[in-house]
Amino acid sequence: MKAKIDRDGCIGCELCTTICPEVFQMAEDGLAEVYTDPVPEEVEDTAIEAQENCPVSVIAVEE
Numbered sequence: 001m002k003a004k005i006d007r008d009g010c011i012g013c014e015l016c017t018t019i020c021p022e023v024f025q026m027a028e029d030g031l032a033e034v035y036t037d038p039v040p041e042e043v044e045d046t047a048i049e050a051q052e053n054c055p056v057s058v059i060a061v062e063e
Helices: 015-019 040-055
Strands: 002-005 024-026 033-034 059-062
Touching: 002 024, 015 024, 015 040, 040 059
Parallel strands: none
Antiparallel strands: 002 059, 024 033
């Protein structure tokens, strides 16, 4: 699986980094970024949870 973030819409709430720190981190500009590609199999469920809980729906986790 691959994760993507539309950083133009990110509000920097840090929810994704809290839910799945193995895939998402906060960049120096205060916005979230994907730093693990592809998503490790053992954290696919939590990456999807981060996608589902993003308040601005800017995360996509896909095959």
